Amino acid sequence: MSSVTGKNIKLSVFGESHGEAIGCVIDGLPAGIKLDEERIKRDMARRAPGKDLTSTPRLEKDIPHILSGVLNGVTTGAPLAMIIENENVKSSDYENLALVPRPSHSDYPAFVKYGGNNDIRGGGHFSGRLTAPLVFAGAVAKEALRAKGITVGAHIKSIGSVKDDCFDYNNITGQEIEELSLKAFSLLNSEKEIKMREEIEKYRADGNSIGGEIECAAIGVPAGFGGNMFDTVEGRLSQLLFGIPAVKGVEFGLGFGFAEANGADVNDGYEIRNGAVSLLSNNNGGVLGGITSGAPIVLSVAIKPTPSIGREQSSVNLKTLQNEKLIIKGRHDPCIVPRAVPVVEAAVAIGLLDIISE
Amino acid sequence: MSSVTGKNIKLSVFGESHGEAIGCVIDGLPAGIKLDEERIKRDMARRAPGKDLTSTPRLEKDIPHILSGVLNGVTTGAPLAMIIENENVKSSDYENLALVPRPSHSDYPAFVKYGGNNDIRGGGHFSGRLTAPLVFAGAVAKEALRAKGITVGAHIKSIGSVKDDCFDYNNITGQEIEELSLKAFSLLNSEKEIKMREEIEKYRADGNSIGGEIECAAIGVPAGFGGNMFDTVEGRLSQLLFGIPAVKGVEFGLGFGFAEANGADVNDGYEIRNGAVSLLSNNNGGVLGGITSGAPIVLSVAIKPTPSIGREQSSVNLKTLQNEKLIIKGRHDPCIVPRAVPVVEAAVAIGLLDIISE
Amino acid sequence: MSSVTGKNIKLSVFGESHGEAIGCVIDGLPAGIKLDEERIKRDMARRAPGKDLTSTPRLEKDIPHILSGVLNGVTTGAPLAMIIENENVKSSDYENLALVPRPSHSDYPAFVKYGGNNDIRGGGHFSGRLTAPLVFAGAVAKEALRAKGITVGAHIKSIGSVKDDCFDYNNITGQEIEELSLKAFSLLNSEKEIKMREEIEKYRADGNSIGGEIECAAIGVPAGFGGNMFDTVEGRLSQLLFGIPAVKGVEFGLGFGFAEANGADVNDGYEIRNGAVSLLSNNNGGVLGGITSGAPIVLSVAIKPTPSIGREQSSVNLKTLQNEKLIIKGRHDPCIVPRAVPVVEAAVAIGLLDIISE
């Protein structure tokens, strides 16, 4: 297993759901970046569970504790290490899962990979809880990007059949992006919140779960970063995005919408605007030939419904090799899309910082 | 720019569309793999242009010439270098494009990145022609995978509004996968070929182009390969898949279909079959928690319509910074989806070989 | 800066001398390795300062605290994170050094690299204290190697003009190697200890410091690991060995002794011994063409005298750009060679584990 990523910015994420602590080491950060504690805390809070019925009531304090790499609130250039101590852990909820893998979870393949040595309590190193250090690293990366005039923000694109508006290339602004991070339920069109919450509640009440999509944009990335073939902006960001548990699809710009589109309709022409080269449209989501075009980077990810549901499911016992029915105890998010929004932002921010650090 | 990829299998692709030769170096191949020249040639031919009206009439012989790493048809363990000499190059068609970037191509961001030093003739290193060495490397990787009982195959999932059948988890076989590579127009349901060709012809006749989707499967990959976070099978394959020009979306299993799905419907349960753990369904496309589940790996990519179309388009002159209308001369594929099928197989085969070489 | 290394085993070391904690994350460790707490503690103790006059009296407890990746004393396969809390820190000793770089230390180049943002207290991230997590990681790697029958051990080869015996290829045994780690002052010939301590005391009493050499061997590494060109065992181990502060030279087998040697004298012939291929001599130190030969890996490193000495030295003020005389306060090791022995073992163990994990 490799929990290390990046060429210039190397991120190492560690910890297990029910271990002593989780955390990360960010290596290669530029020296001299001032960290804004409030903004970091805010992103951590957006990801944290327990805020309402749409998420799991497990209470996490998720207070990031910086051990190195920061002096007087400014990065030193040395590796930034951060830990979050685990609290409020109830291992007993998970004990019966040890040998009966939860459907659509990592339990079975992880059992094969680690020969049964992996810590399965709460998903261990595979737990969604490991996205907390990712959000922290993303919040730090955002500060470094901000110093270069780049803003990253995401919103819930859809939950089940309820859809938010989409980023509008001609009107998208850094301010609009910034404001998304002020909302616990990040939407472009706030009027959709009630319907989305109803959609989630419908599945929750039924012991079920529901999927959705998240759309993310980065504004202010100059043209000319990235590369072709194995160094594309799309490929490098995707490697991080697919690292978020439950992400099963990634698309840039029109993405899968290109499949039924024709060139005359969707080609992004150019014009001179204020003396500089500008794009007339941004169907390619800010990336051409793997390189940034100067237009906003726009991408969407598909989030599968939480596999932990309250119903009886078909599974097997890995020791006896007999079929076995499984009922997962404990409370689980009926929909992780709202909490995954800052995680998507984090993956994009970390990836972009790596890309523009060439 | 980095045209090198991989952890265990390192692939370096080089060349420019109108340069002397293109090629690749594959480093880290296991020694002792017997190469089947016929299968390699067949894959090269599937990608080659000029076969009919659906593709560009530019004639390429695309004969791969192995320089090292193979002795008597068997890999030696040393880097395998291969070149394809470029022939039949008409640079004049492209000369007027030097300073007027083609919409939705890499021209403009590459100009920014390389300060105008890059070879823009025919797209230079960004040309779709660079997928020829990728297909070669993929064909070699397939031989190494075959030696481990793994088969990789892809088909046209859709062109515009015309759709092929999809892989059927309960019935998909290695033989079915194998047969796809015998077809110039790879489909599961051959009856769709006529309609698809009509769809392409409709756009071609109109000086336009059309997009589509390709679905790829790998059968026989054992459970337990890959990893979580930054080492997921999805992320590692995506980095390669987004390296294929025109790919703008990648999804695994249900992919974006998960967005409107609920857990009870799409969770993949387990059962004991022939004494071994099996999945009841494969909505996750063979990957759980970033690790192979033992079920077939199934993924789809979105291909955008060829940006080179026969119509006047809006562009700019990068020297004078004036708006300029552009008409792209020469003949171009109205739809690259059929030729991209073996390229998708190649990306998946190379990535999987890297993943299972841990 | 990059504090991350390795292809299969990725090690990330973090912390600053006077920060809150130092530590490391080891990613890619095989699951199922049983850790022997006693042996790990013993290696930490061998590196720890303050044992006698030959080392700095600063008291470090250096208790490694494992946060993740180990369950019931056995590795889980998830990243192993470890921290050591810093105690007993007297920053005031270092304050006058901020703008007057210590000769032969990293102070000046680090100031240039980090624009003055780096934490210079106690050397910050450049402190020899950062070798504590390295020794920890090495002790863990040794356990993984031991499970494969490989033993790593080192001894003081020389301090100033006093020399220990050298490893004897024909008689070197795993047991001899093991016993080295039981000694605080690791020597093959224990009778040399008194003379070496006298040599150190001579320089200490004079406010001076002295260099030396360390020889390390790994026994039990099978033939066939490593590679040529950029993947040599020598190159991969050297990258780690030069990461140890004060190491300025690395040689394998005869090393620089080859410069005056002739082929007839030093070629390592073969013979069949107990039905297997064996070497008649091991002047190449267990590596041929970059690949392990099956003979013990034997290497030496040169350690420069501690640059922190008690005498007035010529320096400059980085702010006023005036010459300035510098007297370094505090107590410092007059010779770091004895304490560096387990650090060299660690670098070799980590590198070898990475190499044999192909």
Added chain:
Amino acid sequence: MSSVTGKNIKLSVFGESHGEAIGCVIDGLPAGIKLDEERIKRDMARRAPGKDLTSTPRLEKDIPHILSGVLNGVTTGAPLAMIIENENVKSSDYENLALVPRPSHSDYPAFVKYGGNNDIRGGGHFSGRLTAPLVFAGAVAKEALRAKGITVGAHIKSIGSVKDDCFDYNNITGQEIEELSLKAFSLLNSEKEIKMREEIEKYRADGNSIGGEIECAAIGVPAGFGGNMFDTVEGRLSQLLFGIPAVKGVEFGLGFGFAEANGADVNDGYEIRNGAVSLLSNNNGGVLGGITSGAPIVLSVAIKPTPSIGREQSSVNLKTLQNEKLIIKGRHDPCIVPRAVPVVEAAVAIGLLDIISE
């Protein structure tokens, strides 16, 4: 095996001694570097064999043929691929070596690693001939360094017991470095040439071989590049230097001379010179804490005597597992030190270009 190296500049070297061609791909070169064909040819010629009795009479033309990445003599930013066709190959000389490994060569460990599939003719991929593409890549890297005011040059430090002068920190100039590359027998003190040639001839006439040392310097590297721990200038250059066949030791500045030195004598103090920080001495060879200090980078490597000698040697038959006497036919360099000088320069130039491209 991995013949790919580098973080920013990726070099892939391929080919076998008796295969069709050898060559390399250099990825990540900056666009816009003008290549000086004469200087490249000159470096290739310095490495080429057959000039006189001190080297093997095998005639290689070694004409590098650039396939991509260069347009009108200027780098395009795309991967630069180069091949050299092999000529004048007499495989029969090597046939009897197939199963009887040459002492101190890679034959035996390579046989184990590749299961007998590797091309052993002429050493295959392990041949010293593979240093030709390395020298080419180095010559290209030198051009990129020259554009930044950095000059790299090396000389024979010793052959057997005959020693050249050493670089003098206080007087070393870029011009002195440049002139080394004009000499087929690179020495600082040309009067040593006769004695060195006599030393080589003495061993050649006796069917024997002799080792030596090479010293290399890089002038003009600014302070602040590289990093500590696993990113040191010493470590990164060593990984390349140990990739040169026959290199068995690498040291920086005083190197192993530090072992008997004391801090007061060898610490490198500072002074202000022409308004800038300068070093009073350069015993650390231009690197402090793994980072460049602004002083010239100075390093030495130990070269072992050519293992191919004209005498009967003890070996074994890998098939029959019987002892066997071996006499290596053909002509071989009695001393490869003179020809290795441009190879050492190449390794240093490639490594430095990678390091300063951060």
